[in-house]
Amino acid sequence: MSSEPTSEAGRTGRARMNDVARAAGVSLKTVSRVVNGVQSVNPVLAEQVREAIEALNYRPDIGASTLRRSDRRTGTIALLLEDVSNPFSSALHRAVEDEARTRGVQVLTGSLDEDPQRERELARAFTMRRADGLIIVPASDDQSYLVDEFQGDTPVVFVDRPGHGLPADTVLATNVIGATEATRHLIDHGHRRIAYLGDYTRIATARQRHQGFLDAMREAGLETDPTLIVPDLHTIPAAESKVMDLLHRAEPPTALFTGQNLVTIGAVRALRRLGLHRTVALIGFDDFPLADLLEPAVTVIAQDPAMMGRIAAQALFSRIEGDDSPPRRHWIPTELIRRGSGELPPRLRTADDRLADSL
Amino acid sequence: MSSEPTSEAGRTGRARMNDVARAAGVSLKTVSRVVNGVQSVNPVLAEQVREAIEALNYRPDIGASTLRRSDRRTGTIALLLEDVSNPFSSALHRAVEDEARTRGVQVLTGSLDEDPQRERELARAFTMRRADGLIIVPASDDQSYLVDEFQGDTPVVFVDRPGHGLPADTVLATNVIGATEATRHLIDHGHRRIAYLGDYTRIATARQRHQGFLDAMREAGLETDPTLIVPDLHTIPAAESKVMDLLHRAEPPTALFTGQNLVTIGAVRALRRLGLHRTVALIGFDDFPLADLLEPAVTVIAQDPAMMGRIAAQALFSRIEGDDSPPRRHWIPTELIRRGSGELPPRLRTADDRLADSL
DNA sequence: AAGTGCCGAGACAACGTTGTCTGGGAGTAG
DNA sequence: CTACTCCCAGACAACGTTGTCTCGGCACTT
Numbered sequence: 001m002s003s004e005p006t007s008e009a010g011r012t013g014r015a016r017m018n019d020v021a022r023a024a025g026v027s028l029k030t031v032s033r034v035v036n037g038v039q040s041v042n043p044v045l046a047e048q049v050r051e052a053i054e055a056l057n058y059r060p061d062i063g064a065s066t067l068r069r070s071d072r073r074t075g076t077i078a079l080l081l082e083d084v085s086n087p088f089s090s091a092l093h094r095a096v097e098d099e100a101r102t103r104g105v106q107v108l109t110g111s112l113d114e115d116p117q118r119e120r121e122l123a124r125a126f127t128m129r130r131a132d133g134l135i136i137v138p139a140s141d142d143q144s145y146l147v148d149e150f151q152g153d154t155p156v157v158f159v160d161r162p163g164h165g166l167p168a169d170t171v172l173a174t175n176v177i178g179a180t181e182a183t184r185h186l187i188d189h190g191h192r193r194i195a196y197l198g199d200y201t202r203i204a205t206a207r208q209r210h211q212g213f214l215d216a217m218r219e220a221g222l223e224t225d226p227t228l229i230v231p232d233l234h235t236i237p238a239a240e241s242k243v244m245d246l247l248h249r250a251e252p253p254t255a256l257f258t259g260q261n262l263v264t265i266g267a268v269r270a271l272r273r274l275g276l277h278r279t280v281a282l283i284g285f286d287d288f289p290l291a292d293l294l295e296p297a298v299t300v301i302a303q304d305p306a307m308m309g310r311i312a313a314q315a316l317f318s319r320i321e322g323d324d325s326p327p328r329r330h331w332i333p334t335e336l337i338r339r340g341s342g343e344l345p346p347r348l349r350t351a352d353d354r355l356a357d358s359l
Numbered sequence: 360m361s362s363e364p365t366s367e368a369g370r371t372g373r374a375r376m377n378d379v380a381r382a383a384g385v386s387l388k389t390v391s392r393v394v395n396g397v398q399s400v401n402p403v404l405a406e407q408v409r410e411a412i413e414a415l416n417y418r419p420d421i422g423a424s425t426l427r428r429s430d431r432r433t434g435t436i437a438l439l440l441e442d443v444s445n446p447f448s449s450a451l452h453r454a455v456e457d458e459a460r461t462r463g464v465q466v467l468t469g470s471l472d473e474d475p476q477r478e479r480e481l482a483r484a485f486t487m488r489r490a491d492g493l494i495i496v497p498a499s500d501d502q503s504y505l506v507d508e509f510q511g512d513t514p515v516v517f518v519d520r521p522g523h524g525l526p527a528d529t530v531l532a533t534n535v536i537g538a539t540e541a542t543r544h545l546i547d548h549g550h551r552r553i554a555y556l557g558d559y560t561r562i563a564t565a566r567q568r569h570q571g572f573l574d575a576m577r578e579a580g581l582e583t584d585p586t587l588i589v590p591d592l593h594t595i596p597a598a599e600s601k602v603m604d605l606l607h608r609a610e611p612p613t614a615l616f617t618g619q620n621l622v623t624i625g626a627v628r629a630l631r632r633l634g635l636h637r638t639v640a641l642i643g644f645d646d647f648p649l650a651d652l653l654e655p656a657v658t659v660i661a662q663d664p665a666m667m668g669r670i671a672a673q674a675l676f677s678r679i680e681g682d683d684s685p686p687r688r689h690w691i692p693t694e695l696i697r698r699g700s701g702e703l704p705p706r707l708r709t710a711d712d713r714l715a716d717s718l
Numbered sequence: 719a720a721g722t723g724c725c726g727a728g729a730c731a732a733c734g735t736t737g738t739c740t741g742g743g744a745g746t747a748g
Numbered sequence: 749c750t751a752c753t754c755c756c757a758g759a760c761a762a763c764g765t766t767g768t769c770t771c772g773g774c775a776c777t778t
Contacts, residue, residue: 013510016764027728032766040726057507062487063422063433064764067733074422076467076488084443085453087648094444097470106484108435108465111456125465128421129435148416151372268652289446290649293627375734386758391736399756423734426763 015056024052035060066130076106077316078126080119080136083111087288088261088305089137092159095309096135103317105132114200114234116140123149133316135309138163141202155319159312161204169315171308171330175205175285178301178334179212180219182257182283185299185336187220190346191255191281195228195246197239197267198259206231209259209285228253239266240273247274254346255281261288268294279349283342285334292339299342302335374415383411394419425489435465436675437485439478439495442470446647447620447664448496451518454668455494462676464491473559473593475499482508492675494668497522500561514678518671520563528674530667530689534564534644537660537693538571539578541616541642544658544695546579550614550640550705554587554605556598556626557618565590568618568644587612598625599632606633613705614640620647627653638708642701644693651698658701661694 017035021028026045033041034049041049052058066074079096081089093109100107108131110122119139123146126134133155136143144165146156156163158170186194196213199206210231217224230246233239239258243266246252258264264284271277278296287302311330336342376394380387385404392400393408400408411417425433438455440448452468459466467490469481478498482505485493492514495502503524505515515522517529545553555572558565569590576583589605592598598617602625605612617623623643630636637655646661670689695701 013512018764028764029728029766030726033727036766042726045727057510059483059486059508061426061489061764063489064426064733065766067420067423067426067735068764068766069733070767072733083453084456085446085449087444087446090444090449090452093449093468094442094470097443097468104484106467106469106488108467109452109456110465111453124418125463127418129465130420130422149418151416153372265649265652272652288648290624290647290653293624293631293653294649295654377734387734388736388758389756392757395736401756404757420734423763424736426765427734427736428763429737431763 015058017058017060019056020049020052020058023056024048072130073132073320074130075104076108076129076131077313077320078108078110078122078129078131078134078136080110080112080122080134080139082137082139083113084109085111086261088160088286088303091305092137092309092312095306096313099310099313099317105317112137112139114139114203120145127154133157133320135159135312135316136163137161155316157312157316157319159308167327169312169319169328169330171312171315171332173205173303173308173332174334175208176212176215178303178336179209179257179259179285180216181212181334181336182285182301182342183213183216184220185338185342186255186257186281186283187216187222189255189281189343191253192222192346193225193228193251193253194255194257195230195253196257196259197230197233197242197263199232199263200234201231206259213257213259225251233260233263233266236262236266236269239263240270241266243267243270244274247271247276247280252349253280254348255344256283258282258284260284261286264288264298264300268298277341278344279347281342281344281346287337294341296341296344297339299339300337302337304332304335308332374417376417376419378415379408379411379417382415383407431489432491432679433489434463435467435488435490436492436494436672436679437467437469437481437488437490439469439471439481439493439498441496441498442472443468444470445620447519447645447662450664451496451668451671454665455672458669458672458676464676471496471498473498473562479504486513492516492679494518494671494675495522496520514675516671516675516678518667526686528671528678528686528689530671530674530691532564532662532667532691533693534567535571535574537662537695538568538616538618538644539575540571540693540695541644541660541701542572542575543579544697544701545614545616545640545642546575546581548614548640548702548704551581552584552587552610552612552705553614553616554589554612555616555618556589556592556601556622558591558622559593560590565618572616572618584610592619592622592625595621595625595628598622599629600625602626602629603633606630606635606639611708612639613707614703615642617641617643619643620645623647623657623659627657636700637703638706640701640703640705646696653700655700655703656698658698659696661696663691663694667691 017031018028021031030045031049034046066072083089097107112118116139127149135157137160138158142165143163146166156168158168162170196210198210230242233242256267258267267282271280284298284300287300291298291300376390377387380390389404390408393405425431442448456466471477475498486508494516496519497517501524502522505525515527517527521529557569589601592601615626617626626641630639643657643659646659650657650659
């Protein structure tokens with residue numbers, strides 16, 4: 001039951017390749033060959049080895065194997081996400097895992113929480129573990145440190161946001177196009193006073209979505225009221241509070257375009273609290289679970305995080321296997337999903353309305 | 360730019376401890392001491408070493424270190440979840456990561472998808488990587504294979520569901536109590552014909568929630584109509600379809616108790632489609648994002664997956680650090696959150712009503 | 719029948735690091 | 749001034765595995 005007190009040197013109860021060799025009556029190296037599926041081994045010996053492995057519950061030590069092998073593969077990749085528990089990140093994670101699974105590769109994950117220092121710490125931790133590759137949603141605006149970290153021998157793929165200071169494959173959603181489409185959609189439904197609410201400006205996707213909004217407004221010949229642009233929202237409460245402010249103003253917007261999940265949800269909460277959810281139009285960037293069950297159901301620009309993860313993983317494995325063609329940029333299309341909130345007509349509200357609202 | 364073609368033996372551009380030693384003018388072992396924070400090193404030499412490390416971008420190889428160290432720690436733990444992308448799993452994941460982070464430990468994750476074979480495959484993969492410990496939401500009903508896999512030297516903690524065939528710490532939600540409370544709550548609101556809809560019967564938590572439902576019914580002296588017990592629902596569409604069937608029956612239930620997230624959402628969809636969401640009461644086991652924004656907001660028995668992950672990780676690290684007290688069972692309380700759907704009064708519907716409903 | 723070639727198995731070294739042991743230098747006490 | 753102690757740095761081996769080389773034996777060729 002407890003660990004076997006063998007008088008021999010071995011400290012742990014775990015069998016080593018040598019033990020298997022002795023049990024099977026062959027040499028250490030022959031066991032290695034069987035474990036690695038080398039075909040030239042005599043089938044009789046191979047069978048003996050397999051029986052000994054079974055009997056001793058031998059499990060190869062990948063660490064030792066990696067150390068000695070010439071390719072230095074650990075069979076492990078690293079995945080740095082904004083937060084493993086948010087729906088976008090975890091959908092991406094799952095897609096990466098599925099690609100890894102087909103190759104017998106395991107995935108180390110970490111949450112960055114938009115913290116550049118944490119990004120570097122985790123990159124270092126993964127370097128020390130000699131991950132075969134890294135997929136990262138960058139939190140900082142400079143990834144040149146990865147050159148030192150990985151010495152050019154570990155492929156990197158950027159997802160969701162471009163990296164800087166390191167040429168690498170990049171998988172991006174069509175943020176500008178998607179945001180333009182959302183804004184155009186609101187304009188097409190008659191809206192003129194449209195507010196944009198976005199995430200931290202230092203996040204590239206937030207800037208791109210903002211850009212798309214501006215593009216569509218300019219294209220339609222509409223002037224953008226700068227007070228209707230609210231950047232740097234990162235939490236539900238922050239968004240909720242800002243939307244409340246916006247809607248209490250003298251000239252409130254008739255439509256909202258929210259640049260991120262949590263902002264969208266904050267906006268929904270604010271609209272609900274003010275009883276304006278059937279009055280003020282809303283389109284959110286990035287889909288979220290149950291968006292279709294809200295009232296009205298929330299129109300969104302859906303991203304495809306699973307596709308992004310899959311493409312990123314495929315790109316990474318292709319690099320790991322030696323592809324050294326120039327870095328590619330993969331665009332994953334977004335999709336406008338009409339559900340109701342984005343199709344509400346503009347209703348210009350008077351000061352009296354707003355007074356009534358707020359009672 | 361490309362890898363340096365040193366005429367020396369080293370194949371990769373990465374510096375080894377030996378290179379640092381040469382650059383710093385000290386012995387290999389002194390570098391090792393500095394890297395490991397051994398205090399007895401002359402501060403002057405230590406500084407030289409640190410400078411050399413910086414200059415060469417040296418990163419220790421944890422694999423090689425693990426191989427040689429007497430404690431054999433990899434600084435990596437494994438986490439086996441049902442599916443990294445579902446909200447319960449990913450909240451748990453995040454909590455485990457946060458505990459690991461404070462200890463400089465990294466987390467390997469895998470999704471089991473309720474597949475026993477996958478559970479064994481991943482356990483084996485993690486054994487081969489010599490994870491320091493394993494936190495697992497078991498998918499199979501027998502974990503005795505882990506004894507062979509880990510040879511007793513790798514601690515295991517079960518979360519969300521008990522394991523079998525292996526004594527180990529276990530972190531569980533109070534499923535029976537929570538389900539009893541939910542059912543009692545419906546009974547207290549006057550319901551008599553209450554349906555239970557649950558996940559696969561082979562999942563322990565599904566059995567426990569079912570049990571809690573039966574307990575509360577018996578306690579109230581109510582007979583349970585066996586046709587109102589619907590087990591083995593695992594997806595939203597399956598749940599939706601079954602709920603539709605139930606509500607079209609001659610004597611439909613006036614309240615639903617759903618034993619799992621996806622089943623709850625399926626039920627919400629069905630109720631919406633039938634226009635019965637304000638008529639038939641609903642309580643779901645396990646909270647989910649936006650439950651409070653639906654109409655009516657969904658009353659739930661909330662679990663605390665973050666707490667479960669935190670306690671599980673703490674237990675695991677305590678074992679890794681040598682705690683060999685008898686295995687403990689940790690109960691994480693559930694909480695009834697009243698939001699509206701669970702407080703609807705019973706409305707007995709006639710056949711005419713149902714006919715009208717279905718039009 | 720002898721020489722050649724080939725193939726499969728084992729001996730040995732090495733991967734990058736740390737545990738252990740040794741030696742030398744400095745400091746202290748007699 | 750000598751002898752003893754203490755402490756720090758380095759030499760060496762070892763962790764579990766795989767790459768390389770060698771050797772023995774068998775089959776085939778001439």
